[in-house]
Amino acid sequence: MRIYVDIDDVLCETAASLCGLAAREFDRHVEYENVRVFDLQQVFCLTDAEMARFAVLSHEPDCLKNFPLTEGAVEGLKSLRDAGAQVDILTGRPAASHQATEEWLASVGLGDFKVEYVDKYGRTFARHPDDPATVPLAALLQRQYDIAIDDSPVILKSLAGWSDTRVLVFDRPWNRSFALAPNMTRVIGWKGVLAACLPQS
Numbered sequence: 001m002r003i004y005v006d007i008d009d010v011l012c013e014t015a016a017s018l019c020g021l022a023a024r025e026f027d028r029h030v031e032y033e034n035v036r037v038f039d040l041q042q043v044f045c046l047t048d049a050e051m052a053r054f055a056v057l058s059h060e061p062d063c064l065k066n067f068p069l070t071e072g073a074v075e076g077l078k079s080l081r082d083a084g085a086q087v088d089i090l091t092g093r094p095a096a097s098h099q100a101t102e103e104w105l106a107s108v109g110l111g112d113f114k115v116e117y118v119d120k121y122g123r124t125f126a127r128h129p130d131d132p133a134t135v136p137l138a139a140l141l142q143r144q145y146d147i148a149i150d151d152s153p154v155i156l157k158s159l160a161g162w163s164d165t166r167v168l169v170f171d172r173p174w175n176r177s178f179a180l181a182p183n184m185t186r187v188i189g190w191k192g193v194l195a196a197c198l199p200q201s
């Protein structure tokens, strides 16, 4: 069994942390439960200039390394691996975030999982020669995964065509209005992930 697992808001509490950043740095006060769309510029009512600064601040190593773990994520990933699954961590973060991302994974005990940077959102970022290669979305969709776990409605739209892959929609406020495709199942937390992936356990 080969499984794709996202990082932000699947392994860690990114949006909740960014609500804190928006409050501290931009005086925008939005409760996590009220993050109903995936576009944070819209959520926090940021001007283009504010959004540019928000994007920089939210990708600072100190920010990325302080995202709290999602409950059950570490045990969940290890359970999947112990059950014989090949688990690939596939993030839409820019490859430039690799050092902070990999330090965070190591700090929570997930340093031995493979992580790759996928151009999930068609964004272009400045690239340093030492950054790992970014996987194009089209290349990701050529791969064979039995299960994919993600929360972003943007990538979920692309995964709707991945008919041989069972897509687990990690329940978050911003994906609750997303219309699930036939290959999709909504899961609540890591208990839900494990129940879907390892139903016999």
Ligand SMILES: [Mg+2]
Binding pocket: 006, 007, 008, 009, 010, 150, 151, 152
């Ligand atoms: Mg995510």
